[in-house]
Amino acid sequence: MMKQATIKDIAQLVGVSASTVSRALKGSPEISEETIKIVQETAKRLNYFPNKAALSLLHFKTRTIGVIVPNLGYSFFSTALEGIEEEASKRGYTVIASQSLESEEKEIRNVIDMKRSGVDGVLISLAQYSSQLNHLLELQSQMPIVLFDRVSDNIHCSKIFVNNTAGAFSAVEHLIKIGCKRIAYMAGPKNLLISNRRKDGYSMSLYRNKMKVDEKLIVHCEFSHTSAMRAALKLLKSKDRPDGIFAISDRVAIGAMAAAKKLNLRIPEDVAIIGFNDEPIAALVSPSLSSVRQPAKVIGQMAAKLLIDQIEADKVFTPVIKSYMTRLSIRESTKRK
Template sequence: MLILTKIITLKKNSVTLSDIARELHMTAATVSRALSDHPEISAKTKSIVKEAAQRLDYKPNRIASSLRSGKTNVIGVLIPTAENAFFGSVIHGITNLASKHGYSVLIHECDELFELEVKGIQTFIGARVDGIIASLSRNTVDYDHFLDVKRRNIPLVFFDRVPDLDIPSVVIDGFNGSFWATQHLIDQGYKRIAHISGPLFINTFNDRFKGYEAALKANNIPFESDLVFNGNISIESGMEGTRQLLALAQPPDAIFAAEDFTALGVLKQLKINNIKAPDQFGIFGFCNDMFSEHTTPSLSTMDQQTVLMGQEAFKLLNQIIENGNEKTSDKIVVKPLPVIRESSLKTMQ
């Protein structure tokens, strides 16, 4: 009998409420209430219990309390990839705030693959997370898994790459940011401004294309479809686009690129062709990626305020968790900030 007790004692590697209760000759209920500062427990009992909890190195089992309370204090964050400064930075914004509000963050990376995105959502549902923050994978066009989340009344917020659904989200103002960038190139005196886009079925890149188009229109510059190259978010497509645009009968003298890797590709191709930026050719990017500050010439770009974006996404989610009745129309638009560096400053040369 003694041996049996010992084995049991050895087997469980953590102290429970009942262990404390037994030690103090009270019930687990009282211990529980004392530790959570229940108003009806006497100050004396509280101090005795807290002392014992500390002495026995008690750490509450959140799994058990989650099961009982129905709240896990965990949120799920679904991202296309962690190998990317953008998402890392958003994660930073989310986790910091989440942690302050008592939430832990379960992360799921889907490698830009639809199947892993679905798997991530299922994992989150299984883990009974209190809410989900997600950004779509590159190829996602089927939203059933997200509708499943809604059906289960799990609060859900999208950021950056958002689906065409009535679900709260945080996005960057790509339209106005791109309008601003294009206008800036015009103001600098560049005459023919081209655009290398990202995949246009993704909302973010479509917005940027539209902003470019609108800026031309606002300046009475005719839009020429020849001046738009459809890229795929890569250095290579920036280079390829530049080659094709330079081969036009009337080549451009500036390019607004949908994001910074593309802009970097433009820069590299111009060097190969011995065209000097910014005096002969203007470049403007979008994202303010890690490297953009350190190229030669340094890249003018729009900062996406990624940390702010993460924070806003969490705030929105938290609000929905707390108030329950979300307004599906909630759409937070983060303003991108222009970062003017060398690549677009013709007048400075």
């Protein structure tokens, strides 16, 4: 188990002091060309790189950021994490990621762990029922935070997400265009912001097409297959059943597909279905699922960029709200002849 080389090792080898090595490594002008050359060569030979802990101690910064997401198994989040890591790495930051598994309790524990790890800031996408946001407000009093995707209006900070309203609008417009007359919205938890934004887009589209919003066609469920399927079954069994469903996520949409099949309804002829996120799974189910695509990686990159900008800003930082456009991925589940 080889010990890492330190500045002192180089100093001893070259025969100068540690401070000279430190300066030479950054090519300081007050060090002679010759010394710089030999120090840098020795450093490379010893495979030297600075000890993170020592730097942290000196600068009160760890150059580490935390990420808390509901579940990395959702490809939206693992792809966003990819973007986050890319941006962080580019700027010399390390990322520590953790999953709340949609539990607020676990999210709180994650926040505590992040504090103890001494991160410089945290990127968060909220768990589905996170409503008591005290843990985040408290965290925010100690370090910058940035919310992405699953954000909240009750926290004043930078936020990155897609234009959920517009995304939902385009999905519902698409359903109407292929001939749907009664369109349902399978929403998420009632207090979840993205769920309500998408509901706005849903309503706007109906309104624009002079269709009225029927509250019975708006059902709430959790982000799980069984919860979605149960809700969809109830919806599709009602006498005035919908002939189109816009679901808050692909997994919920797939729950709806399962319900439709159970009731022997044809997709998309009897009921067309469209989801949100455009996860790989959407292309793999049968019939393949239309969906609203989010630029997950870009969202991750931008979220990380804003967080790091804020960490490195010396003056007061004004929160930035940034939203991206979505794109429809049309597949079999909404392809009518």
